[in-house]
Amino acid sequence: MTLRSAVFVAVCIFAALATCSLALPARSAPKYNTSGGPMAGKLNVHLVAHTHDDVGWLKNPDQYYAGLNNSIQDAKVQFVLDTVMQELELNPDRKFIYVEIYFFSRWWQEQDEDTQKRVKEYVQQGRLEFINGGIVMSDEAATHYVATIDQMTLGHRFLLNTFGVKPRIGWHIDPFGHSNEFASLFAQMSFDGFFFGRIDYQDKDRRLKDKDMEMIWRGSSSLGAASEIFAGVNYNGYNPPDGFCFDQYCGDDSIQDDFRLEDVNVEERVNDFVAACLDQAQHYRTNNIQLTMGSDFQYSNARLWFKNLDKLIHYVNADGRVNVFYSTPSIYLDSLHAANLTWSYKTDDFFPYADGPHAYWTGYFTSRIALKGFERTSSAFLQSCKQLEAVRGHSNLANSEQLNLAVAVLQHHDGVSGTSKQHVAYDYARRVSEGLSECETVINRALGDLTFVSGPSVTEFVQCPLLNVSICAMSETSANFTLVVYNPVGFARAHLPRFPVPFGSYAVYDEKGLVIPSQVVSMPFETQRLRAEILGEEAAAAANYLLVFAVPTTGFGFATYFVNRTSGPNGEDVALETAAVEKIRSAEEFIDTGAESFAPKADVTMENQNVIVTFDGNTGRLKSLTNKISQISSAVTQDFFYYNSSWGTSDDEQASGAYIFRPNRTAVFPVNAAPIGVTVVRGSVFQEVRQVFSNWVTQIVRLYDGDNDVEFEYTIGPIPYDIPEGKEVITRFSSDLASGGTFYTDANGREMQRRDLNYRPTWKLNVTEPVAGNYYPVNSRIHTIDKTNNRQLSILTDRSMGGSSLADGQLELMVHRRLFYDDSRGVGEPLNETGLLGTGLVIRGIMYVTLETAALSPRAVHPSAVLIAHPVAMALAPLSTDVATYVANHVTSWTALDSPLPPNIHLLTFEILPYGPSHLEVLLRLEHFYEVNEDTKYSGPVTLDLSTLFDPSVLTVTSAVEYNLSANQRSSQVSRLQWSHTAVAENKAQEAFFKSIDAGISVTLQPMQIRTFQLSITRV
Structure with missing residues (x-):
């Protein structure tokens, strides 16, 4: 540019500025053409605007939501949602996906009626799409299927009742390896596709070379086609292409298209973007590719992202080499389905994950092993809590909701995985501990009601949550106490409690007054050491023995036992058995x-x-x-x-x-x-x-x-x-x-x-x-x-x-x-x-x-695995009368079942539906826990009649409707995309069975099948 022309431009700019009003213009749709969708004969680039919001990692969930403790990480989830909704209003072509329902449900409760109405419109228009839809994006290595189903159900029911939507896509872009069981569970939740970001670097190199980044994944050899899901590996994990992160913390250049100013970079940015798209496209099989435009906690100033994406779409499409538009994973998946290709087939999992030759992410399988144990016992306690809550009714004074949410949050891939900072791990444990206290009250009240013959409960039960370190105030201070043992599984079991006691001789009786074999042993030294650390030396020394006895219980019910200290005429211990x-x-x-x-x-x-x-x-x-x-x-x-x-x-x-x-x-x-x-x-x-x-x-x-x-x-x-x-x-x-x-x-x-x-x-x-x-x-x-x-x-x-x-x-x-x-x-x-x-x-x-x-190993192992994952819940109370008097005034044994479940069937879920039309709506899941051809006796189908499943003196089933696994749509209405793949054809009769719906409420379970029902019940 010559000096004269430079002066001329400067004068023009000055003149333009001099005539400008200082008032900001009204906000309106941008001038850029951002409309569009897939086109034949073009490389279609699906821009997926997203944020990845960890529900705890470097900060705890509350700090992440509010934007606190920013010296650790500058992340503010509430402002992500605030500013994204504002930006969606400005341009009807813009789209955004959101995943973590823990954060969204909290944000939703803070919004006024007008904002909620506007957001519902975005959802109905497909401009705001909920992907995955669980409370968290859970880990896949350290999670148990029961807690996984629970947290997904909690999120899916919120979305169904708030927006009437049912997520179609699994979206695990950050977990560190991927499990067969998640492919199976997501298929059973009626997902059409499952996208993730991390696979082993050697596996990814091979897949990129062979254009095998997308496939059909069968999660279960027992469930067959019912467990198949389309799976795709994201090219950039879950980040944008290099140079195209437009968040305020990224440092990448914005698109400068104001030709009145210097540094116009439209041509350069378009060329770089098209090159990135063409590079990615050579590793995928169709003329559609998906770009993840976002990352951790991004879009807290959504204006930066959307203004640049608007420009990018406009100028790239004007260039004409590729077709780019706002999209979602659902739109992308539908485009792949329309290609009508035959896809490769996978039946193994994606473990272990490594991102380099010496970087195998297998340590987190064990990291924070105490937290992992706490999560498992808490999830089990939650099942007992929900069962008894459903039998006795929901209470506003104490209920399962706090523990349900706390355990759900802990499933996050930086929670139970053990990969959070220490202060965050403490926060996870605190949330669960507070929820446990609520559920202790629920269980104590329910058992008090169920055991008392008439009127309100007069028995004050307590729990002993520290029995793993042999601490229990009731057994240590009461010479005589009552023990009620609740069994949450559907078949009988024997449990062997170990109570710390101060004396060396006790007798244990059942409800008939018969002596139960028991054993008193000296407390091991390592247990004494732990008690001393927790209670102090003097308090720990108050109990030097352990009382152990076997207590049989029926399925989905409880039994009562009585413990009395035995002594001679001079008060000395009289042991019934000395070890x-x-x-x-x-x-x-x-x-x-x-x-x-x-x-x-x-x-x-x-x-x-x-x-x-x-x-x-x-x-x-x-x-x-x-x-x-x-x-x-x-x-x-x-x-x-x-x-x-x-x-x-x-x-x-x-x-x-x-x-x-x-x-x-x-x-x-x-x-x-x-x-x-x-x-x-x-x-x-x-x-x-x-x-x-x-x-x-x-x-x-x-x-x-x-x-x-x-x-x-x-x-x-x-x-x-x-x-x-x-x-x-x-x-x-x-x-x-x-x-x-x-x-x-x-x-x-x-x-x-x-x-x-x-x-x-x-x-x-x-x-x-x-x-x-x-x-x-x-x-x-x-x-x-x-x-x-x-x-x-x-x-x-x-x-x-x-x-x-x-x-x-x-x-x-x-x-x-x-x-x-x-x-x-x-x-x-x-x-x-x-x-x-x-x-x-x-x-x-x-x-x-x-x-x-x-x-014979399956018969030895499978029932034990169920019992270990679902321990009994025990409630204790002082025994102030003799056994005969207590028995005369209390119900000492009880079950909600008309007869025990078969030994290969597990009562997986029995809980009140908080979003149902009344508290008489219950969610029931039954699980067949043997695999196909695993056992000559127990791997066959099992038929049950739901109308006779329960004891009619406890509750009756008036209707039953079958739902998918996450209980957000009726099974009869499920219609998933069908795909062609390279696997050899299998037994079509088995596939057809899983697509059928049994008539009435007589149901058949095949090996490894979980069936979910919404029951209308009447309590007696």
Whole structure:
């Protein structure tokens, strides 16, 4: 430009400015042409405007919503929703998707009537679309299917009752790996598609090369086509193409199209954008691609995004090389469906996830293991709470809603996953704890009402929520007390409570006055230590014994038992049974003198009607298991080890952290290589071997009378801070089973997934981390099989954790982690949890080990998995009268069922529908928990009549309507997109069954099927 022309331009600009009014013009639709949609013969670029709002991560959910604690992260969800709605008003072509219903429902409640009306119009017009629709975008590795279904149902019912909409798309753009079970669950929730952002970098490279980024994913071999869903991997994860992030924190250039000013960049920006689109398109099969235009907590100033997107659409379309428009994942999916292609087929999962050669995200399978255990027990308690609430009625004084929401929030992929900051983990636990208090009141009141013969309840029940550390005020202070045991599953069970008591002799009676076998044992030293940390030395010393007894209960009901202290004429203890105690190498002696001073001993055995457990007399460790009924044995050893964590190396700075598991070598280090401390306790109710591996690792191995499995209760911590790297603690079971490098893990508590060492079914694995790369999530069980000798070794867990089999016949589970370096994946702090004394976290967990033939293992394992995931709820009250008087004035046993459910059917859900037309609307789910062809007896179909399911003296079913899994649409109205894929045709009769709707209220459940019903009931 010459000097003269530059002066001329400046004068023109000055003149224009001089004549401008300072008043802002009225807001109206922009001048840019943004209308459009897919076009034939063009590359169609679907712009998906979105935000990803973590419900807790670096800040807690309330801080994220309000925009507090911004020194950690500048994120303000309420302003995202405020400004997005304002921008949608300005241009009818604009579209936006929203996912996290926890945040949206909170924002919705704050809006005035005019705003709510306007937002409903956006929804009806398809300009605001709810994707996924759960309370949170849940984790897929550490979540159990029960809590997953609950949180999705809670969100879907809100959307249905608020907007009348039913989400079509699963949208898990941030979770760290993807589970078969989620594909299956989402298909059963009537989703048409499932899009996600993270898959293993090697898998993604192969898929990009082969144009295999989109596929048909079958989640369940048992459910067949009913579990199939279209799945797609987003090209950029969930971020925009490089250079096209228009949020205020991104730093990318806006589109400058004012030719009166300098730095006009329209041509440059259009060229760069078209190049990015063409690059992405070469890896996908149709002329449609999806661009995720947004990221974490973006759009808090939505004007920046939408103004630039308007310009981008206008100028790119004017260029003509590609066709770009505002879109949503639903519109994109419909465009793919219209292409009428045959898609590739996938039946395995997307675990483990790695984003680099030494960065396997398998540490979070175990991170914050205490929180994982708390989540599992809280979810189970919630089921009991909802059942009793439905039977007795909803109360505004105390109800299940707070716990329901708190457990739902905890399913977030930075919640139960253990990948949040410490203060956020505390906040998750606080929310759940407050909800538990509400549900304790619900259960206590319900059981009080149900047990009293007439009128209001006069029995004040209490709970003992700290029984896992043997603390219970009622049993410690009352010589006589009543115990009501509520069983939430649909079939009978026996439970063995363990109550701390101050004396050595008690008698336990049932409702008929018959003595129940019981056993009083001295309290283990590690339990005394935990009690002292929590209560203080003096208070902890008030109870030095544990009272244990077996209490049978019917399904969906309760039984009552009575505990009395027994004493002689002079007040001395008169024990009905004294447990025999043999101190082979006592805990106290072990800690004081060290293991090297112990002399060799003979082997120790525990035996009941079904099992023999043998311990090596020299080492004190497990030596073998024998199944007496099946007449099989295995040499099985068990020990505790730890991996040294990596803090990064000179050539690769990847450390082990909250997300990533990276040991600094493949070798493990024993917690103690020498003989361990052992004490044996024997009695008629149970036997146990108490093992002391070190001053921070102890274990009790129990065998109960009549049981088929062996219980391993471990207490670990504080993990010493004696090496700078940190420790990742495992327990390892090594057997003589010839497993051939194959083992099996469950998917979110349901179907088993085959795992092969150093192998992936759909791509060639380059093994760069031989330990971490072979770890998988274990939500409820892991097993390995010796097919030649027909033996299966199974381990069931009480919470989610990581596990593997790194050698033939071997199973290992990571049970605790303490790390001192951050893994550079965003959380910004090491996983160094502290306990009550600030020295490190102590955790206690339980595993159940079974040796059985491969054919009979499902019968041993599946019912146990259901019972472990759904423990009983217990309520206690002082017994101020004799047993006969109490029985005369109370209902002591009760069930809501007319008869127990079949042994392969689980009462998954029974709860009031808070959004129903009345409180007599109940949501019922029944689950068949065996897989196809898994068992000769229990893998067949089961037919039930809902009209006779319940005891008519308790409630009657007046009508039943079947719904999809998340209960937001009737099964008869479900119509999902059908896709062509490359799999071999299968049994069409089975597929047809799952599409059929049974007449009336007689229902048939096929293997692994969950059926959902909305019942109208009348309470008696």
